[in-house]
Amino acid sequence: MSDAFLSAATTLLGQRGLSRDSEVMNPWLTDWRGRYSGRALALASPASTEEVAALVKLCAQHRVPIVPQGGNSGMSGGATPDESGDSLLLSLRRMDTIRHWDEDAQQVVCDAGVVLQTLHQAAARRGLRFPLTLGGKGSATIGGLISTNAGGTQVLRHGTMRAQVRGLEAVLPDGTILDTLAALKKDNRGFDLKQLLIGSEGTLGIVTGATLSLLPQIAARRVLFVGLPSVHQARRLLLLAQQREGAALEGFEIMPRDALDAVLAYEPAARDPLGEPHKWYALLELVADETQADSLQKRVTSLLETALEQGLVEDATIAASETQAEALWSLRDGISSAERARGPAVQHDISVPPEKMPAFIEEASAVLERQFAGTRAVAFGHLGDGNVHFHLRAPEGARGGEWEDADGKAISAAVHDLVTEWAGSISAEHGIGQMKRDELGRLADPATLSILRGVKQALDPQGIMNPGKLVPLASRAPAA
Amino acid sequence: MSDAFLSAATTLLGQRGLSRDSEVMNPWLTDWRGRYSGRALALASPASTEEVAALVKLCAQHRVPIVPQGGNSGMSGGATPDESGDSLLLSLRRMDTIRHWDEDAQQVVCDAGVVLQTLHQAAARRGLRFPLTLGGKGSATIGGLISTNAGGTQVLRHGTMRAQVRGLEAVLPDGTILDTLAALKKDNRGFDLKQLLIGSEGTLGIVTGATLSLLPQIAARRVLFVGLPSVHQARRLLLLAQQREGAALEGFEIMPRDALDAVLAYEPAARDPLGEPHKWYALLELVADETQADSLQKRVTSLLETALEQGLVEDATIAASETQAEALWSLRDGISSAERARGPAVQHDISVPPEKMPAFIEEASAVLERQFAGTRAVAFGHLGDGNVHFHLRAPEGARGGEWEDADGKAISAAVHDLVTEWAGSISAEHGIGQMKRDELGRLADPATLSILRGVKQALDPQGIMNPGKLVPLASRAPAA
Structure with a gap:
């Protein structure tokens, strides 16, 4: 059975498109944090949407499970196959073409395998900007970011990946292609299937391309670091900043003194930017494009004056240069490593x-x-x-x-x-994958679980799309 | 069978909650444009989410089809029952409580039956604003607006209803309640079920409440009316306005000379705001909240100067008062009536x-x-x-x-x-309802149709939720 499948797949994709070589496959069979490992029948690397569609059709025929993979930088084991070795690992990395820029409409159509940093750089060369960014930008792909509805540090202002996607191309579990790349601002033709695929972690289909929205490039930014008496004051400062400068406020990060201490102890170059210690700290980033850049400094100063007058902040500093701004951000970005070292x-x-x-x-x-x-x-x-x-x-x-x-x-x-x-989420931005599937099954309400399972069953009745991920197993005793 | 159901429903909802009186029912059995008429078993008007849930459970038990209805101001017959008289018309209008304001978070939780205009007025009293608006605001309800993903004139800047919904409460076809009213900015626990319900026209469940985002009130607005040599120039003007004043630009409407002529002939009070005739016209509205109001006039004048310099517009006027602004808008708003009269x-x-x-x-x-x-x-x-x-x-x-x-x-x-x-949509904002279901079936690609049907079948296996609407019937010969 698997011989027939592999032979047909090799014919379809060619030597470059299908590998069973363990040296080629191994780097992709363990997640980047080394928490999950699996085995696979082969590593498929199709070069086009049509090849993905043909391959999925073949998998559906032979009932071969598929594990789609982008940059393999996920946090929840969602792109790692199980131990059985029955699955096909399907990498989108060869599909890395930026297909079409539309500067007027401020959007770009690209393949799923385009790396986030590559998109950032290409947009910058056109005076444009793709606002979503995160630590793994050097390996994370557009398809993976969409499939996991990725977040990052700019969500406050620009939303998660869902908010950046204007159109989508995906291969469904039966091998048909869903093409909504033409970006319509208004379209009320029934259930929004694009929204269903975003964040579905490859369990309903494989994202092969997307139309993404772009912004004008940033012309100026200001980074502030403030000391606060409590985390409640941080929230009040956030509300003030949003009320006054909501369109400019791109970052608002908090940390307790304890975390700052960890960074100061761990990073030799780190310095406390404020004279006295405070219980809590907030880092604010405000940005402006060319049309708003001139007034930014004045507006930021005025915001800070109001915050001091209202007693929201105890002390504050505004970075006087890009170097200082980076130094402030490195205090925030250094917390994970410093905490690990601790x-x-x-x-x-x-x-x-x-x-x-x-x-x-x-x-x-x-x-x-x-x-x-x-x-x-x-x-x-x-x-x-x-x-x-x-x-x-x-x-x-x-x-x-x-x-x-x-x-x-x-x-x-x-x-x-x-x-x-507290009516919150056990996965704010990292997704469910294999890591939190049992916890989702334990904690989600029955209505949610029943829809998750129903939609999965409807779209992927054979269960070949990223099995074992996201959708919790049904309990043994089915509901009446 | 229907006697047993009606008796149980009356016990559940009481006299006020269930009526079979034809004088009570009739106004709601024909859509407001008089294009679709139907009959119903009864008109149910539950007073709470719990009553809706119990009623839907009862309907599921007795296999009674449900037609949910808000303000009965839809454009596609989506809230009108069929001729059979077998369906229960389920009105959400009695559920009209604004449940909870959160001024800090700029959001409000309200029942599905709250009328749009009521929400506008209540928000204004708190110095806030719900931006989505449309002609039927005096009757359209929040639940209907969500179920049809309504649009209107402010979509350019603020998006459709989908973009205003932070949380949702709905009763599913089996009578369970899906409660995502707690508005999370980041939540990656699987398929976004909220998105699936928005725009599903009551075919997957009944929206009973929502958490909606609000904005600061408008402190100033400027309305411009410009003459253009072609519709292509209108697009160029739009791009310029978005580039310069994207955050302030709330309306950009176009009309050809022909339509303006119709309005001038039909409305006795209407006057051509420009001296000479032009092939095309655009109406622009720019707004500012308190923090931006002072500079608005200057920015609008500067935008218009640039447009004239670049030869984008042939002539233009800026309304000098609210009365003039309303007069300009009435030229746009008068087109439908003028065209009908013509x-x-x-x-x-x-x-x-x-x-x-x-x-x-x-x-x-x-x-x-x-x-x-x-x-x-x-x-x-x-x-x-x-x-x-x-x-x-x-x-x-x-x-x-x-x-x-x-x-x-x-x-x-x-x-x-x-x-x-042209890769467009046959329903931009009015939905599919019963009016365009056959056309959707004729024109949608097979992948889309198969997912529409699959999701419908998964969530509503008995087919009791708004039957005959939105989801095209399967073709007689099922796909292989």
Whole structure:
């Protein structure tokens, strides 16, 4: 059976398009954080949408499961095959053409395999900008970003990947091509299938291309670093900044003193930008395109004066140069590494309604530190999105692997329980993949689970699209 | 069977909640344009989400089809039951409570039956604004607007209803309640079910409540009326205005001289705002909240100077008062009535990719006027959204009903064929309902149809949710 399939697939894709060589395949069979590993029948690298469609048809015929993969930089094991070795790993990386620029309409059509950083650079050469960005931009592909509805640091102003997608091209589980690349601003012809595919992690089809919206390039930016007495004041500062400069405010990140201490201890070049210590810090980035650049400095200064007058901030600094701006950002970007160096911790990617985040951080930290003696909660990140990285550090002296094995699962379950109580999400931006599928099954309400399963069954009745990911297994006793 | 159902439903909803009185029911059994009429088992008017849920469970048990209805101001017969009299008409109008304001987060939670104008007024009293608006605002309900993903005149800047919905509450076809009212900015827990329900016209479930985003109130506006040599110049002017004042530009409507003539002839008070006639006209509206109001006049004047310098516009006027602004808008808003008074015409609600709209208007007008001798094409409306009202006027002397019966269907089919060739939509904002279901079935690609049907079948296996609407019937010979 698999011989017949492999022979047909090789005929279809040619030598370059299909490999069973373990040296070629191995780098793509483990996720980049080394948490998940699997095996595969072969690595397919089709060169066009038509080849993807023909290949999926072949897979459907032979009932070969498909694991689509972009840059293999996902956080939840969504692009790693299982151990069975029955699946075909389908890489989109060879499809890396930027198909068409439309400067007037400020949009671009590109293949799914285009790397985010490549798109950034190509847009910049045209005086344009693709606003979504994240740590893995050097490997993350457009198709992967769409399939996981990726977030990042610019979501506050520009939304997640969903908000950037104007049109989509995808191959469905039966090998037909869904083409909505023509970007319509108004289209009420029934259920929005594009929205259904965005964030579906390859379980309903394979994204092969997209029409993405672009913005004018940034002409000026200002980065502020402020000290605050509490995380509630951070929320008030955010509201003031949004009210005054909502169109310019692109970043609003928070961190507690504790996290700043970790960075100052870990990064030799890091300096505390403020004279005295504060309980909380916020980093604000405001940007302007050419038409608004002249007034930016004045507006930022005025915003800060108001914040000081209203007693929202205790102290503040505005970066005087790009170098200083980068130094401020490196304090924020350095937290993950500094925290890792500090010792073992269990990490969570969670959201609650933004207005509740300050209260959640305080209550959840207290509850969890009490429940798990000796642990320490650290929350930092995207306050404006109601999304923080929520770490629980191991007690002093605990040994990483052992402690995580013993307590990690219980801690994560407790965090997810709390988040669910607060009407939040156990996956704000990293998706479900294989990592959180059981937790989603445990915590999602029955209506949601029943629709997830129903839609999956309707679109992929053979279950060949990225099996074992995202959609929780049905419980053994079916609902009446 | 229906007796048992009616008795149980009456027990559930009480006298006020269920009526079979024809005087009570009749106004809601014909759509407001008088194109579609039907009959119903009864009119149910539940008072809460819980009552809707219990009622839907009862309907599922007895297999009673449900036709959900908001303000009965739809354009495609989507809220009118069929002739059988087997369906329950389920009105959401009694659920008209604005549940909760959050001024800080700039959002409001309200029942599905809240009327749009009521929401506008209530928001204004709090210094806030709900930007979506349209002609039927005095009757259209939030639930209906969501179920049809309504558009209107502010889409250019703020998007359709989809873009205003942060959270949703809905009753699914089995009577379970899907509650995503807690508005998360980031949530990657699988397929976005909220997006699936928006625009599904009550075929997948009944919207019972929503969390909607709000904006600061408008503090100033400027309305411009410009004369243009061609519709292509209108597009260039739009691009200039978006580049310079994208955040302020809320309206960009176009009309040909021909349509202006119709309004001038029909409305006694109407005056041509420009001295000489021009081939095309555009109406621009730019607005500012309090923080931007001071500079608006200067920016609008500067924009107009640039447009004149670049030769984009032939002549222009800026309304000097709110009265003048309203007079300019009434020229645009008067087109539909003036065109109706002028004689019979077939109307279409279409979109193409915005950048193609000028070429489409020219080519489609020429093709159709040639194909249907004596007709005259008139296109006007939302150029910025790539969405125009596309009318074909009957030949001189044709008699309305007769001509429409004889030629209307062929003309609409020809328009829809052209739109489909141009990768556009046969329903830009009015939805499919019962009016365009056959056309959708004729013109949608097989992949789209198969997903529409599959999702419908998965969520509503009994087919009780608004049967006969939106989802085209499967062809008799099922696909292999």
